[in-house]
Structure formats: C-alpha cells, structure tokens
Amino acid sequence: MKSNPDIKKVIRQHAEMAEFFSGGLTVKKLTAEHAENAEEEIKLNSANSAVSAVKITRPPCSAENIKELEDIAEQTRKCRKCELGSLRKNAVPGEGNTSARIMFVGEAPGADEDTQGRPFVGRAGQLLDKIIAACGLKRQDVYIGNILKCRPPDNRDPKPEEIIACIPYLQRQIELINPEIIVALGAHAAKTLLDTPKAIGQLRGIFHEYVPGLGHKPIKLMPTFHPAYLLRNYSDDNRRKVWEDMKKVLAELGLPIPPRANR
Numbered sequence: 287m288k289s290n291p292d293i294k295k296v297i298r299q300h301a302e303m304a305e306f307f308s309g310g311l312t313v314k315k316l317t318a319e320h321a322e323n324a325e326e327e328i329k330l331n332s333a334n335s336a337v338s339a340v341k342i343t344r345p346p347c348s349a350e351n352i353k354e355l356e357d358i359a360e361q362t363r364k365c366r367k368c369e370l371g372s373l374r375k376n377a378v379p380g381e382g383n384t385s386a387r388i389m390f391v392g393e394a395p396g397a398d399e400d401t402q403g404r405p406f407v408g409r410a411g412q413l414l415d416k417i418i419a420a421c422g423l424k425r426q427d428v429y430i431g432n433i434l435k436c437r438p439p440d441n442r443d444p445k446p447e448e449i450i451a452c453i454p455y456l457q458r459q460i461e462l463i464n465p466e467i468i469v470a471l472g473a474h475a476a477k478t479l480l481d482t483p484k485a486i487g488q489l490r491g492i493f494h495e496y497v498p499g500l501g502h503k504p505i506k507l508m509p510t511f512h513p514a515y516l517l518r519n520y521s522d523d524n525r526r527k528v529w530e531d532m533k534k535v536l537a538e539l540g541l542p543i544p545p546r547a548n549r
C-alpha cells in the first residue's frame with residue numbers, strides 16, 4: 287500500500303526538527319572554522335560545567351510559596367470563572383521546578399494536555415522538550431505554564447474575557463516562582479504578558495520586561511515562536527530564529543550554549 291505523501295512529509299519534518307534541536311543538523315553544516323570554534327566552546331563548557339550545574343535553578347522556593355502554588359493549582363481545578371471551566375476534562379495549572387530560572391508560558395492547553403492535566407505533553411510539547419534539551423537543560427529544570435488553564439474547544443484562540451478571568455492565576459504563579467527570565471511562547475502569551483498588540487514577529491528576538499504586581503521587580507521576557515507554530519510553519523529559518531532566541535536567554539543567564547547546536 288502506498289503511504290500518504292503528507293504523512294511522509296510530516297514524519298520527515300519531525301525527524302529533521304528533532305535533529306535540529308538536538309544539534310545534528312548544525313553539525314552537518316559545520317565548516318572547518320566553525321569546528322575550531324566549537325572545539326573552543328567544548329573546552330569552555332567543560333570548564334563551566336560545575337558552575338552551570340549550580341546555576342540551573344535558584345535557591346529553593348519557600349515552603350509558603352510552594353503551598354500557595356499548590357493552592358492555585360487546586361483552585362484552577364475547581365474554577366468556573368469562564369465557560370471553559372465546564373468544557374474541560376482537566377484544568378492544566380502548570381508544572382515544573384518552583385525554583386526555576388526560566389519559566390515558559392504558552393497559550394492554552396490542547397487536547398493531550400486536557401486529557402492529562404499537564405502542560406505541553408502533545409506534539410508541540412515534545413518539540414518544546416527538544417528545545418529545552420538543546421539548551422542543555424531538562425524539563426524538570428524549568429517551569430511551564432499557560433495563559434489559560436483550560437482548553438478552548440477545537441483549540442480556538444482564547445477570548446479576551448477568558449484571558450481576563452484566568453490571567454490572575456498566572457500572574458500570581460510568576461510572582462511566587464519569580465523566574466529570572468520568562469520565555470513567552472507565541473503571540474497570545476507575548477501579547478498578553480506585555481500588554482501589547484504587536485505581532486510576534488516584531489516582538490521576538492529581543493528582551494522585553496514583564497511587570498509583576500507591586501513590590502516585585504520587572505522580569506526579563508523573551509518572546510519566541512510557539513512550538514505548534516514551528517510544527518505548522520516548518521522552515522530552517524523559523525527553527526533558527528527560535529534557537530537564536532534561546533541562545534540569548536542562555537547568554538543572559540550566564541549558562542553555556544551547548545556546542546553542537548550553537549550555530
């Protein structure tokens with residue numbers, strides 16, 4: 287039986303995407319000069335490995351903050367502040383390291399997330415895992431959340447009234463976790479957190495400031511493309527843009543850039 291060319295194309299794109307974010311594609315394109323630089327980078331990374339190991343997270347989040355984060359998660363599971371509360375299977379409050387230096391914020395749960403009650407566990411989540419791994423980090427080193435805690439039907443865009451109802455949960459999670467950098471995944475996350483109508487193409491690639499509530503310092507925010515957008519708009523250029531954004535995040539945190547994927 288002949289296989290569907292579209293399916294073959296999607297499988298190939300996924301394989302290449304995985305290869306790109308795990309460094310394989312970049313290695314193939316290394317020139318002699320790049321190889322020399324990469325060698326230097328490896329030495330630097332070896333020297334820095336002990337330092338990076340302790341810099342991946344901050345000092346532990348206080349017991350009080352962890353308790354409040356758990357309370358927020360419980361509130362979202364009972365929440366009916368917008369219509370999505372009666373449509374969801376599970377709320378997806380967010381998860382990860384409460385002492386994370388990096389917090390990823392996406393738009394809203396999809397079908398897989400709704401089923402499991404966990405953020406970024408579908409196809410886009412698998413790609414996010416690869417991006418995190420390409421950064422030399424593990425999923426458990428970062429915190430991952432969404433603007434909306436419940437799935438919009440058919441993955442439609444969040445409605446303004448849903449964002450208004452739900453955003454206080456995320457705002458408080460950000461204050462309690464207090465990451466050094468927020469990576470806003472996609473237009474909805476970036477526009478909501480920065481309170482701007484600008485397009486993601488204009489926002490990505492440069493640091494902005496997210497302003498939490500009174501008494502909290504502004505937090506650097508890097509907008510980048512949502513992994514689901516990358517899957518839909520597959521191109522070397524888009525993948526490289528995301529990687530460029532993530533390299534800036536690593537540099538800002540003083541974390542080493544893994545040599546196999548650093549160009």
Ligand code: SF4
Nearest residue numbers: 365368371435436452
């Ligand atoms: S999306 Fe947010 S505000 Fe709406 S029901 Fe779910 S938790 Fe509540």
